[in-house]
Amino acid sequence: MLLKRPRPSLSPSLSPPFARQRRRLRTWRRTRPFWGGLLIVLGGAELLLVPLSPLTVLVSLGPGGIAAIGIGAALVVAGLSLWFLPQARAYVSVHALLLSVLSFLATNLGGFLVGMLLGIAGSALAFGWTPLPAGAAPGATGGQDPCEHEAHGSGPRALAAVLPVLLAAALATGAPPARAAGGPGGPPTATRTPPSVATSLFAPQGFTFAGVTEVATADGPLRVLVLKMHAASLADYRLRTHDGHEEYGLAATSLELRGNVTLYLTKFSGCIEGLLCVTFSPDGLPAPPVIPPFVFMTRVSAEQALVTSDLIVTDGLRLEAS
Structure with missing residues (x-):
């Protein structure tokens, strides 16, 4: 008759290396819009690198390059602010979204669209992120992801999902032309030459x-x-x-x-x-x-x-x- 020996439990000294540091990093990451900030930092870094790249034929370090450096640096600061000042996420994410959209006009097509899209996606994620409920501690959810409760909400997350779509549609097509004004309910007739x-x-x-x-x-x-x-x-x-x-x-x-x-x-x-x-x-x-x-x-x-x-x-x- 074979007896099955019980499996010995791992002592703290035999735990995987850096387990405590990984737990601390996971806890820190779940208490702030980490992924949104990371995408914004990556978008800003891409805008910074494009005018400094050796693509001298495609990229001109003129006003567009200077603006790319300024907007890229501002996006990097915004992403870091989302990590270390998560309470200001709404204010910072709106600023980052505005800078990302303006990069398309003021820089080399928003870093050839890469930096702009990363900034827009990161801003939407940061704006839709919500903190844990009061009194809930990360890791105390019985093995469940402490951020999983947010999946059932439809407020900020729904807005964050729709915001990039509306923004892309506005950039691509603008608003549809309305009927000619001047009739009932419209503005009065304008002068021939606008002042x-x-x-x-x-x-x-x-x-x-x-x-x-x-x-x-x-x-x-x-x-x-x-x-x-x-x-x-x-x-x-x-x-x-x-x-x-x-x-x-x-x-x-x-x-x-x-x-x-x-x-x-x-x-x-x-x-x-x-x-x-x-x-x-x-x-x-x-x-x-x-x-x-x-x-x-x-x-x-x-x-x-x-x-x-x-x-x-x-x-x-x-x-x-x-």
Whole structure:
């Protein structure tokens, strides 16, 4: 009769090497949006490496290369912030998403799309990540992944899954053209030539891109970008227009637009956060669908077909003619 000897248990000294360090790393990783931060760091690193690569024929270390270095470094910092400051994940992930989208315009096609897509995917994962419930300790779930409870939620994770799809659709096709305006329910008829507008600071609140439409003019419909916001503050506002041989100018030290503000623009350019300068037009790449409320633009110039607002408040208004 053969007796089966009991299998000896492993003592702590016989445990696999680095087991304690692996457990600590796993616990640390599960308490923060680790994978989202990793993808953002990889995307930023790729944007940094492209202008520094030996591909001198394909990559130019000019304004696009300098912007790639700046955006890449900012994405790396954002990814590390998600690791070490997980409580600020919503704020950081939105910033990283905006920088990733802008890299397509300001750099070498977003690092030939690789860095941009990594940044977008990482931002979506970080935005949809949620911490453990209060009182739940990692590793105390009976062998179950402590993050598995999040799979049944449909809030932030659903938004994170849909966000890249909506963003890609906006980048690829923009918003569908709407009917020509000027009829019932539409904006009034615009002038033949849109006035030029310049301001040193443009600070919107609740800024959204409402698509591309057409406004009626005496020479026919005019394609415009439609930008909507709750309010906007403009500093050193200057408007130039001409009617026949006369040119008129309107200037103000400050201009406040409040309540249901809608801008109809044929061209819009400026420097986001005073650093990254971009230009949008109806026939080019449209503005991102949603702009975070803390974003402002400097050195703004635009061709403004129409503007509507519930209230306009100015300071130091001057009318000039030449």
